[in-house]
Amino acid sequence: MSDYAPHDVEWTPEKVGRIWSYYGGSPAHADAYFSRHSGARVVERLERDHGLAGKRILDFGCGRGDLLAHLYGRGLAASGLEFDETSAAEVRTRFAGEPLFGGVTVATDVPTPLPAGAFDRILLVEVVEHLLERQVAPTFAEVARLLAPGGRVIVTAPNEENLAAARTRCPDCGAAFHVWQHQRSLSVSSLSALAEAAGLVLVEAAGVNWGPKPRLARLRGLHRLLQPHLLCVAERR
Numbered sequence: 647m648s649d650y651a652p653h654d655v656e657w658t659p660e661k662v663g664r665i666w667s668y669y670g671g672s673p674a675h676a677d678a679y680f681s682r683h684s685g686a687r688v689v690e691r692l693e694r695d696h697g698l699a700g701k702r703i704l705d706f707g708c709g710r711g712d713l714l715a716h717l718y719g720r721g722l723a724a725s726g727l728e729f730d731e732t733s734a735a736e737v738r739t740r741f742a743g744e745p746l747f748g749g750v751t752v753a754t755d756v757p758t759p760l761p762a763g764a765f766d767r768i769l770l771v772e773v774v775e776h777l778l779e780r781q782v783a784p785t786f787a788e789v790a791r792l793l794a795p796g797g798r799v800i801v802t803a804p805n806e807e808n809l810a811a812a813r814t815r816c817p818d819c820g821a822a823f824h825v826w827q828h829q830r831s832l833s834v835s836s837l838s839a840l841a842e843a844a845g846l847v848l849v850e851a852a853g854v855n856w857g858p859k860p861r862l863a864r865l866r867g868l869h870r871l872l873q874p875h876l877l878c879v880a881e882r883r
Contacts, residue, residue: 681712701766726750786844846880
């Protein structure tokens with residue numbers, strides 16, 4: 647008797663943890679992590695346009711530490727916040743001898759144990775699209791709490807992603823899900839609205855291309871090909 651029954655995965659924090667434990671433990675997927683292949687360009691632009699030197703920087707949802715590595719490579723001190731103890735332990739080991747490493751805090755939910763107003767720059771890089779619906783508004787509220795007056799949050803995410811194009815279905819149980827656990831498609835306006843709803847003031851919001859220019863022959867969804875990602879910067883006044 648088959649247990650196959652087509653259905654959508656009902657994501658929970660436990661299920662999210664399982665899929666990222668799989669990806670995190672798979673060397674074959676290491677180069678697919680956004681901060682690994684594009685983090686250097688993100689840091690370069692933020693350093694140029696929004697000032698990172700001398701700032702108290704937090705990588706919110708730091709994962710395995712790929713973005714932190716790019717920050718340290720440019721001589722920038724930073725701390726991490728992570729919601730998975732296994733990933734946090736990997737970060738501690740990875741940067742044990744790095745003088746710019748400010749440590750990594752583990753939180754099970756928001757609000758986190760970090761003190762209010764403790765950071766000048768918070769990097770929320772490729773995080774928002776993964777959050778469960780109930781986590782979105784509290785996450786932006788927590789970012790606002792952690793920012794010092796005049797501090798800025800820098801958010802990146804896929805631009806108007808076609809979620810259906812990356813869905814797959816388990817041939818064993820019938821569960822359908824986005825292969826990278828994305829929960830929502832975001833645009834310049836929707837991402838900006840999330841920041842503003844937390845009481846933050848928009849500084850910059852635009853489509854961006856962090857990597858090589860795509861082939862112009864592919865005309866369908868051209869704006870997403872030319873600007874496949876979003877950059878949103880908002881400030882606490």
